[in-house]
Amino acid sequence: MVPSARQNTSQTNTLPTVTAKIQATSREQLGTPSVLTEDPAPKQTTSATSAPQPKATTTKTPDRIVRVLIIENSKSAYVKHSGRINVYTKDLSKKYKISNGGTIAVKTHKTGQAQAGTLVAVQPIIIEPVGDTKLEINKTTYTGKLVVFPGKTTFNIVEYTPLEQYLYGVLPYEMHHTWALEALKAQAVAARTYTLKSIEKKVDEPFDLYADVRSQMYKGSANVYDSVRKAVDQTRGQVLAYKGELFYTYYHGNCGGGTDHVEIWNQQAPHIKPLAGTSCKFDSHSKSYTFKQDIAKSAVEKFARSQRLKGSLKSVRVAKKTGTGRASYITVKTSGGSKTVLCSTFRASTGIRSCKLTKITTGATKVHFEGHGYGHGIGMCQDGAHGMAKQNYTYKQILKHYYPGSTLSQIR
Numbered sequence: 001m002v003p004s005a006r007q008n009t010s011q012t013n014t015l016p017t018v019t020a021k022i023q024a025t026s027r028e029q030l031g032t033p034s035v036l037t038e039d040p041a042p043k044q045t046t047s048a049t050s051a052p053q054p055k056a057t058t059t060k061t062p063d064r065i066v067r068v069l070i071i072e073n074s075k076s077a078y079v080k081h082s083g084r085i086n087v088y089t090k091d092l093s094k095k096y097k098i099s100n101g102g103t104i105a106v107k108t109h110k111t112g113q114a115q116a117g118t119l120v121a122v123q124p125i126i127i128e129p130v131g132d133t134k135l136e137i138n139k140t141t142y143t144g145k146l147v148v149f150p151g152k153t154t155f156n157i158v159e160y161t162p163l164e165q166y167l168y169g170v171l172p173y174e175m176h177h178t179w180a181l182e183a184l185k186a187q188a189v190a191a192r193t194y195t196l197k198s199i200e201k202k203v204d205e206p207f208d209l210y211a212d213v214r215s216q217m218y219k220g221s222a223n224v225y226d227s228v229r230k231a232v233d234q235t236r237g238q239v240l241a242y243k244g245e246l247f248y249t250y251y252h253g254n255c256g257g258g259t260d261h262v263e264i265w266n267q268q269a270p271h272i273k274p275l276a277g278t279s280c281k282f283d284s285h286s287k288s289y290t291f292k293q294d295i296a297k298s299a300v301e302k303f304a305r306s307q308r309l310k311g312s313l314k315s316v317r318v319a320k321k322t323g324t325g326r327a328s329y330i331t332v333k334t335s336g337g338s339k340t341v342l343c344s345t346f347r348a349s350t351g352i353r354s355c356k357l358t359k360i361t362t363g364a365t366k367v368h369f370e371g372h373g374y375g376h377g378i379g380m381c382q383d384g385a386h387g388m389a390k391q392n393y394t395y396k397q398i399l400k401h402y403y404p405g406s407t408l409s410q411i412r
């Protein structure tokens, strides 16, 4: 049921609290910079201890450090720095600083070693911006410290950034920044919850999140849209919980008229009410609501081979549908046989926009798909959230609609 649209004037500080199960790990050691304080830095209040801290700590919820993988399996990268930086190894055995803007090269050295500027190490190397310095890699600008993790023949770079700052760099790539504020606020809560839930599981790993669709899109948080800043700040620390626990607040572009149970996409996910699907009559304004798409026959045959199905493609058809019309299973038939697979698996491989399929035609060189929606169809429908916001629903109502049974809570 959709609640009636009304502007819900603020009921501040009445939210229940929920605990994020995040254990203290090495993230905290790297996330709390206090090195190189002996440097003769200008005596400013921030001085050398200043990796980006959450602004104005007054009465706000304490922020957490999020570790985002921004460069993966690379042999070479260039880090532009707008001002002063500190470069040091994790154990501080090697360190130096650069006082002015410039560029330092990061590259692989001998097996298992990485080099950042003049510093070579087998252990993680930290590139720490000081004061207002921003770091730029591949035209994306970051505010957090960057940690280079040497691998055998390549390296990864992980940005350490406070959660709320990180969200500034997620929102505009997951939802258009010109959309209604209440939709952006719903997105902020969903992304924050997803982030904290993801962190729970990553205690012993070197990073928490990818910067792409494997987790959430993220392109640095140095340049923040006003609308995005509002959406994040006005929901600061707010998350969704179910029975007192955070859950994976999945979201997607357009559900095509109704979301589905998480089991059709991720059978390992907990079967809980907020992820069991709901109606959606707010997304048909979007051009993503319907689609027509051609996929090369060779791409489908490649998928078939990955399922140990040889021969040339004969047909693709829907084998089983959910109540909303989304294909849960499809059958791929080749001259060598046929196989029925999860449609989500097929979608991940071939790139069809959605499994809510209304027509499939197998041609000589292409397979033609028609249907509704964009994305996996679980959790919040972003176009629907936008549609609701345009009809004056509040972010709380939007979240309640797409995650039924969930409770908006304050993280502690």
Ligand SMILES: [Zn+2]
Pocket: 254, 255, 256, 257, 258, 259, 280, 281, 282, 283, 381, 383, 384
């Ligand atoms: Zn929808």
